[in-house]
Amino acid sequence: MPMIKCLVIDDEPSAIESLTRHILRCPILELVGASTDGIRGLELVNLMKPNLVFLDIELQEVNGLDLTRWIGNAARVIFCTAHAGYAVTGYELDVVDYLLKPVEYDRFSEAIVRANTILARDRQMLDRETSDFLFVKAGTRGKRIRVDLADLIFIEAKNNYVSFQTGSGKVLAHLSLKEVEHRLPAENFMRVQKSYIVAISQVASMENNELVLKKSGIRIPISGIYKEQFLERMKARVV
Structure with missing residues (x-):
């Protein structure tokens, strides 16, 4: 044990x-x-x-x-x-x-x-489940959709469900962000705001209190202790 x-x-x-x-x-x-x-x-x-x-x-x-x-x-x-x-x-x-x-x-x-x-x-x-994908229960009939973590860009909490934004589209599931967070490898994903988790590899830049994501240019809010944690993790990569 x-x-x-x-x-x-x-x-x-x-x-x-x-x-x-x-x-x-x-x-x-x-x-x-x-x-x-x-x-x-x-x-x-x-x-x-x-x-x-x-x-x-x-x-x-x-x-x-x-x-x-x-x-x-x-x-x-x-x-x-x-x-x-x-x-x-x-x-x-x-x-x-x-x-x-x-x-x-x-x-x-x-x-x-x-x-x-x-x-x-x-x-x-x-x-x-291994560390490279999740099977996400979507809908009410037990359907499960594979979400490859390498394809996952960010996750957003909305009311009583979460939205997995991937390179190929969105997957909606009736889960809490906390439940999802426990299934993600902490070295690759980070909570950056109460309602968002992002794939660190998908961050192109940080501008003031926003993270700008690659390709899409989507802006994710980040502030307070989340911003401090992000900067701490990036410290070794700053030149």
Whole structure:
């Protein structure tokens, strides 16, 4: 069984200490980092590549809900919070579990069992579907359409469905952008706005707060932390 690499992001040092004790007690978990700062925590996600992030919601610098969206498919998330009112939003964001502080070890262990199952499923999906295409369920009669990732330009969320824009046309599917994001190789695709994921290879230029795509010239909005992440990824290629 592979170890689960964990990261803790919480602005309360005592909460980090408590979760650290739980993590060190669990034989399948490995603590790779912790931060009391949300932005620094996001940097650690990109640097340390954890499988699982224990995340507070009401952070000082940034809302944990937004941070979850920015983390995207880079890691699975477990909310650890003193506030019960975000449970529905957590479900919508497809988090693994929702733990209320103070977190007891027995409840923590239940969340880890669930996380281990989900992470194993994620690995199986990647193995089964391979990394070069997806079969997308389109329509109501079980029809599935192959979308080759090499042909995929960008994905846009619209209401309760997503649109896969490829070189040969559009494919519509009743999915959330979060579900799709977990199936894409993070090294080739990046979320650049709440409603968009782009193929990095399809970006021709960045002008102010927009990415301009090759051939089509389509402009995709990018701003805030998404823009910072994009620039960070491109840093090694800047001349």
